[in-house]
Amino acid sequence: MFTLLIVEDEPLIRTGLQHYFDWQALGVTRILDADNGGIGLQTALRERPDLIITDIRMPEMDGLQMLEKLRSALPDTLFIILTGFNDFDYAQRAIRLGGVHDFLLKPLEYEESLATLMNAIGTLNTRRQAREEREQLVRQANTGLGHSMVKALLDEEIAVWEMGLQELLGGLDERPVQFQPFALTWLPADGASFSRKWFREEADKLTETALAALYGAGPTAASRVLLYADGRKAYAVAVLDAGAQMSGDAARDLTLPAGWFVACGQPATGAASLPQALHDADSLLYRRFCHPERRLFLAGSEQSAVPSGRLLLANEDRQRLLDAMQGGQPECLQTLMQRLAQELRDQLAQATMDQGFAYVQEIIAVAIRFAHLHAIPVEGIYSEKLLKLTCVDDFATLEGLFDWLAAWMVHVSAVYQANNSSAQPLDTQIFEHIEAYIKAHIDQDITLQMVADRFFYNPSYLSRIFKRRLNKNYMRFVTEIRIGYAMECLKQPDYLVTDVCTMCGYKSYKHFVKTFRAITGKTPTDFRKKWGW
Structure with missing residues (x-):
């Protein structure tokens, strides 16, 4: 998890440090070493370790000189001085001046030294967690902003896009850039349901993969990919260095996951042409109807009718x-x-x-x-x-x-x-068909809109039929089917109660238990006891 660099000119001490502590247990998975400050400086700049333990007095460059040169280059690295009694006051002054986290006093006393190292590792963990939380907040903010920006382009609100670009990319929009539009859709053969979060993450990864295949991963790689997801479709805009060239040949080797279709529109050099470029990429997706064997479509390679x-x-x-x-x-x-x-x-x-x-x-x-x-x-x-x-x-x-x-x-x-x-009126028969459909997809989230689309009804009209014919709403209808299925599953000793929860389409075990009790008057566990399990 962490990388350690030991800088010590005495081979015996340098080797001993590597084996004196259980570094793996402390979270250190990689150990580097150097026998003087000069080599230590080069190694640190190249490998960027998380923790550096260094002696003070060494040939060529002493430890404090090395640390002075590394402070600004490695602001996230912790430094620990390895010192003897003769240099103890010197080491304490270095710590007070800043840049040094702590010291180890030679000869090492195990418990005291271990406590110092554990404190340092704790600080590294705290810093890493704080950094990851900051990065997560930035990603979430960028995701929300990118979502709004691409949607603004689809709505032809150019001013919103340009303001967002300046906020998101800072000084990047002052140098020449170009924009690469994409449209994506996921159409699995089994019509599986999915979460918005999953779809967005998959579309984002697939856009990055397609971009790398089309442009390569060199200096023209994207600075940002902005994405807007809507239902089973996603629209993305990659910001590239101006002059980036697409390689159509590379795209031939691109393998797309099952069910995914990707359309790559014409690159745009300015915001004014981006809305049309996105809509054109969206239209390219429909070429799948002409070419069922293809799932990647490139602007310019399609014959214009x-x-x-x-x-x-x-x-x-x-x-x-x-x-x-x-x-x-x-x-x-x-x-x-x-x-x-x-x-x-x-x-x-x-x-x-x-x-x-x-x-x-x-x-x-x-x-x-x-x-x-x-x-x-x-x-x-x-x-x-x-x-x-x-x-x-x-x-x-x-x-x-x-x-x-x-x-x-x-x-x-x-x-x-x-x-x-x-x-028998068809409105009465339809409930039998809907019940069969729900049972066939019992582990999925089945909305009224999905059922209405499946059976060719207006959702409002279908909702009124439920109230008029059954005197219950759609959600109650589905809940009763799910709990009825749960009751049958609970009679089978092979299933855990948590398994039954998932099998019936409930994501929250607590909600499942509460709903089961509301319908049956018993918890799932109490219901199962009645059957001797």
Whole structure:
């Protein structure tokens, strides 16, 4: 953990010091030595030890001369003087003058010397902890500031960015710099949930990795990487020395973690062009729909499509969609949507992504007009992600997106069929589907918004259905399912109570016990005793 340098011209004393104490137990993991002040000075400047023990009287350069030269260069290093009785007053004066932490008196007395060393190590630990706390505060402040700055760029608030840059980088913005924008997204195959902190940290590390692959780790390496995370997307701006050159060849060897996609936008030399560069990087991410085998996209390497009018949904396909919804034919809908996905991917080779998204909106509009025609309440079949087309951000491939859209159309069709039959209302059936979904993801945090998106409901409308049909809110519904599952798990002697807490999606054991008692009237441990475990 700490590095020690021993400077002593007598070999016997120098070697003896290295073995006299249990340095490992004191936290010293590396020991260096020098036989005079001159070599000691060079070694200290090169290795920057945490603690230096030095004799006073040595050839070439004595210990105090060496310390005088090192004080300003190594402000965090502690110095201990190794002295005999003849130099004792001299050593005490050196300590009073400052720069020397303590002294060891020769010949060494073990207990007294150990106490001196333990005091020095304690001081080093205190300093290190204080330094780490300061650095953590600075990182947190920089993270918050960087978050606000990049968001300001996305909102085209250039003045906010420029003020933040001056505060964050100090004098750096006085020398020529350039900015490298990135957009990142994480789309795991299993749709796993994640914490904001985890996503931000992973996006930050991945940006640094991509930056090193694109620019190398030489003198043009980034001075700062500023990042803004929003849902499953992150936007980053790296501040580089002006003139830094990107190497596209290096990026070919970059291996991205599973589920991650990274787009590297055009470098910008000034703040005025940065907002557009960030938005262009964001648009580059959607090229994954054309190239499902790729996960890194570089500005300038993508072929620019020339707009040639709208991509139109054929009248025959429009009618097939309407007939399948009206006839209650889910397999037909799914097969048709997969064909449309393949056709759209082929067309995107010669079209823009905006044209592709307009095509998707046209398909959505077919189902919406069908709902209006048959008096189906829009809020019961229309999620916010469909309205704003943000659903495209949730999928890695066109096939995945169109599968989801097909499932939504099947839902619209089912509502239509239920409204025209005497069967159980679909609003009642939906609770069975939601319960099955929650049980399948019981160890995750499942929000009302997630369920609404999954089953194509407006969240407010879905919340009202819970109150109207079940006389309980969504959170109570989920809690009862989690605790019911916990009760079944507690009947199994192989599971610890803490394991059951995690398995049911609770991050806090205290909260789990409190909730379990509120629902069952017993603590999990008392409940388990009833089963003899």
